[in-house]
C-alpha cells in the first residue's frame with residue numbers, strides 16, 4: 331500500500347488559484363483505505379472547492395488511480411471531465427502521474443506521498459519498504475533495515491539505541507531491536523552471524 335496524506339486545503343487552493351473548472355479524481359484502493367481519497371473525502375473536497383468559489387464540474391472514483399485503462403475509460407465514468415480546466419487527483423504520486431499521462435489539462439495532487447507501507451486493522455504501518463530493487467528482507471526476519479534504520483545498517487545495530495528507541499529518530503523503535511526480536515521469535519537468530527555484503531550498483 332502506498333501511504334499518502336492530505337495536503338492542507340489552503341495549499342491545494344493556492345495551487346488552483348487561476349483555475350475555475352475542476353474535476354476531481356479519487357482512488358478506491360490505498361487512498362480510500364487511508365481516508366484521504368475515497369468517496370467521502372472526494373465529496374468533501376468537492377464541497378470545499380465549491381465553497382471556495384470553484385466550479386467543480388464532476389468527479390470519479392476509479393478502482394485505482396494508478397491503473398486507469400485510458401482517457402476514454404475516465405470519460406465513460408465521468409463525461410464532465412471534458413469540461414475541466416484542471417484535474418485534482420486525491421491519490422498518491424503514482425496515481426497523479428498516471429492521470430497526467432491520460433489528460434491534456436493540468437493535473438494537481440491533493441496528497442503527499444509518504445512511503446510504501448501497510449495497514450492492519452486500524453493501524454497504519456508506514457515505511458515498510460524503500461523499493462531498493464534487491465529484496466533480501468528474509469535475512470532480517472521480514473523487517474527491512476533499509477527502510478527502518480535511518481543509518482541503513484545491514485549488519486547489526488549502531489549501538490546508540492536507548493530503551494529500544496532509535497538514536498537518530500527517537501520517536502521510532504530501533505529497527506535492529508525489532509529485527510532481533512523477530513528472528514528470536516521465529517528461531518532464526520543464526521542469520522545474524524552472516525555478513526551482508528554491500529549491494530553492488532555497478
Ligand code: SF4
Pocket residue numbers: 458459460461462463464465466467474475476477
Ligand atoms: S530489501 Fe527492503 S527496501 Fe529492498 S525491496 Fe526488500 S523490503 Fe524493500
Ligand code: SF4
Pocket residue numbers: 478479480481482483486487488489490491492495496497498499503504505506507
Ligand atoms: S538506533 Fe537502531 S535504528 Fe537507529 S540508527 Fe542505530 S541501529 Fe539504526
